[in-house]
Amino acid sequence: IFFLFSYCFSWVHLLTGVLDDCFCDIESIDVFNNFKIYPRIQKLTERDYFRYYRVNLNRPCPFWADDSHCSIKDCQVEPCPESKIPVGIKSGNYNRYSQVANANTDIVDCEQAQDLGAINSTLSNYSKEAFEDWARHDDAQDHFCELDDETSPDADYVDLLLNPERYTGYKGPSAWRVWNSIYEENCFKPRSVYRPLNPLVPPRGKGCSSSLCLEKRVFYRLISGLHSSINIHLCAEYLLAEGWGKSLWGPNVQEFRQRFDPAETKGEGTRRLKNLYFLYLIELRALSKVAPYFDRAFVNLYTGDHQEDQASKELLLQFFNETKAFPMHFDEKSMFAGQKIEAKTLKEEFRLHFKNISRIMDCVGCSKCRLWGKLQTQGLGTALKILFSEKEIKNLPEHSPSKGFQLTRQEIVALLNGFGRLIPLLYTLCLYGWYYCLGNWVVFIRAHNGKTF
Numbered sequence: 001i002f003f004l005f006s007y008c009f010s011w012v013h014l015l016t017g018v019l020d021d022c023f024c025d026i027e028s029i030d031v032f033n034n035f036k037i038y039p040r041i042q043k044l045t046e047r048d049y050f051r052y053y054r055v056n057l058n059r060p061c062p063f064w065a066d067d068s069h070c071s072i073k074d075c076q077v078e079p080c081p082e083s084k085i086p087v088g089i090k091s092g093n094y095n096r097y098s099q100v101a102n103a104n105t106d107i108v109d110c111e112q113a114q115d116l117g118a119i120n121s122t123l124s125n126y127s128k129e130a131f132e133d134w135a136r137h138d139d140a141q142d143h144f145c146e147l148d149d150e151t152s153p154d155a156d157y158v159d160l161l162l163n164p165e166r167y168t169g170y171k172g173p174s175a176w177r178v179w180n181s182i183y184e185e186n187c188f189k190p191r192s193v194y195r196p197l198n199p200l201v202p203p204r205g206k207g208c209s210s211s212l213c214l215e216k217r218v219f220y221r222l223i224s225g226l227h228s229s230i231n232i233h234l235c236a237e238y239l240l241a242e243g244w245g246k247s248l249w250g251p252n253v254q255e256f257r258q259r260f261d262p263a264e265t266k267g268e269g270t271r272r273l274k275n276l277y278f279l280y281l282i283e284l285r286a287l288s289k290v291a292p293y294f295d296r297a298f299v300n301l302y303t304g305d306h307q308e309d310q311a312s313k314e315l316l317l318q319f320f321n322e323t324k325a326f327p328m329h330f331d332e333k334s335m336f337a338g339q340k341i342e343a344k345t346l347k348e349e350f351r352l353h354f355k356n357i358s359r360i361m362d363c364v365g366c367s368k369c370r371l372w373g374k375l376q377t378q379g380l381g382t383a384l385k386i387l388f389s390e391k392e393i394k395n396l397p398e399h400s401p402s403k404g405f406q407l408t409r410q411e412i413v414a415l416l417n418g419f420g421r422l423i424p425l426l427y428t429l430c431l432y433g434w435y436y437c438l439g440n441w442v443v444f445i446r447a448h449n450g451k452t453f
Contacts, residue, residue, distance in 0.1 A: 015270065019278055021217060024328035026277055032326055033280070033426045040319045045420045046161065047312045048086050049301040053413050056148040056155040057370055061363035063181065074168040074239060074247070075366040079156035088304030089157070089409070144351055145358040145381030148374070150410060160375075160417060163368060165230075166237030166249060170366035178364055182223060182357050215335050215346055218282075219353065225279030226376060228272045231259045232425050233372075279380070280426060283419045284323055285330045286383035289393060290415075291320035293407065296398055332387045347388070354381060372421075379418020382411040 018025045044050060057077060082090070148155055212220065238252035260269035293299065294316060301312045336343040336350075358377045364370040386393070392405035407415075 015273055015277075019274060019281065021214060021221070021278070022281060022328075022330045024281060024330070026274070028328060029277055029280065030426060033423060036322045036325070037284075037319075038423050040315065040322060041416070041420045041423045044312075044315055044319055045417055047301075047315070048303045048305070048308055049089070049312050049409075050413055050416050051159055051161050052080060052085060052089055052157050053160055053371075053375060053417070054148070054150045054155050054157050054410060055371060055374055056152050057367050058154040059148070059362045062359050063363060064177075074166075075170055075368055077158055077163050077367045077371050080159045080162075084159070085157050086303040086305065086308075088302040088309070143381065144354045144384045145378045146355055146362075147378070147408075147410065150408075158371060163371060164237065165233045165368070165372040165421065167234040167239055167252070167255075168366050168368055169239060170364075170369050174365045175369075178360060179227070181360055181363070185356075213346075215350055218335065219350055221275045221278045222282060222380060223357065224272055225275035225277075226380060228260075228276040229279065229376065229421055229425060230373070232256070232276075233421065235259065276422065276425060280419075280422045281330045282387070283380065283383045283415075283422065284326060285332060286386040287320065287415070287419065288323040288326065288329060289390065290386045290407075291317075291324060292393055292396060293405070294320065296396065298399060336388075351384075354384065375414050376418045376421060378411065378414035379416075382407065382415040383418075385411075386415075 015026055235253075235256040236251050237249050238255060239247055240250050240252065241248040258264055260273060262269045265272070294313070299313075301309050301316065303309055303312075336347045338346075358374070358381055361370060361373045361377050364373050389405050392402065395404060396402045
């Protein structure tokens with residue numbers, strides 16, 4: 001027991017100090033997250049507006065033919081029945097801006113959602129023209145992600161609370177191919193980075209310098225942080241045993257060590273976890289910058305339940321006030337700050353690389369892994385879109401939609417839930433002293449009491 005405590009305590013001390021490429025230290029992030037952000041984001045992502053995500057899990061992989069879909073039952077995603085979707089969410093994105101639509105709180109039958117879906121029934125001619133303009137601009141906008149077509153018959157609403165992210169047994173060549181494609185087919189990583197993905201597949205990167213510019217370092221650290229987030233959740237909710245009608249889920253310490261133990265990753269594990277903090281800092285900055293978009297009175301988180309909508313927006317604005325109060329935000333102005341032509345070229349390369357990664361998510365063979373991969377990738381893509389739309393956000397009109405910057409409900413849900421995946425990880429790492437590592441202590445005690453998992 002003493003050895004286990006010493007081992008875990010030594011790991012805690014590796015996650016300290018200032019993060020590279022910013023002026024923020026890990027300890028400050030921990031305190032801010034645990035006392036300011038964690039209590040609010042948990043309540044927020046449980047609200048109806050944020051728990052239902054519309055996604056197409058049937059899109060084919062655009063890069064290779066792969067029929068290696070996961071056959072394990074835990075890979076499956078349970079779509080939400082139409083009758084369970086709040087009428088305002090089914091009615092489409094536009095109605096969140098309609099005061100008339102928000103007043104229709106007496107509509108309780110989901111079938112009546114079709115009436116709310118028509119812009120003509122709720123908006124003036126001027127507003128209709130503005131929305132049509134907005135839609136045209138949004139179609140032409142430079143997104144960082146490949147967005148699903150929400151009108152596709154293959155797209156389903158998923159209740160995120162009923163389909164938690166966890167380990168499903170999806171692994172092997174199909175999973176390795178996805179991550180190798182993400183890392184090796186772009187040149188935004190130092191050669192010195194050690195990543196034990198598929199040892200049978202040699203690296204395919206060409207000519208990557210071990211010294212990267214800030215923008216490419218940021219790109220690599222974001223992908224690494226996202227990878228760390230996904231891996232920690234899989235280790236935390238691991239299928240430990242299957243029984244009749246009931247499965248046992250819990251922390252798998254060996255999996256965690258394999259991915260993050262400095263001794264098993266040639267010292268890379270600590271850097272991976274620091275990249276998780278870096279990802280948190282980037283998304284926190286984006287959330288603080290997008291607050292003016294939601295501050296406007298006509299923007300409503302529309303579900304069809306007026307009280308629910310009002311409470312959700314109040315909670316969201318309180319959350320934004322907390323994010324703006326953080327004193328050590330990442331300074332995105334330091335990126336793409338060189339000569340205009342070079343900066344523009346680099347920014348476009350950055351955007352296209354990330355958009356390519358979002359398309360790779362359609363190559364994930366496990367439906368549940370694909371769901372959370374697409375959501376978290378889109379959440380990060382939305383954060384990047386916000387960070388590089390500063391002028392457009394500053395010029396938002398107070399009483400009408402802007403042609404320069406818009407967010408769909410799909411992007412909003414992905415942004416908040418993607419950030420919400422990072423919150424408990426930081427909370428756990430800080431307060432529980434490597435809870436996943438200490439899980440060995442629990443195993444040890446149970447084994448010596450004659451109990452097993």
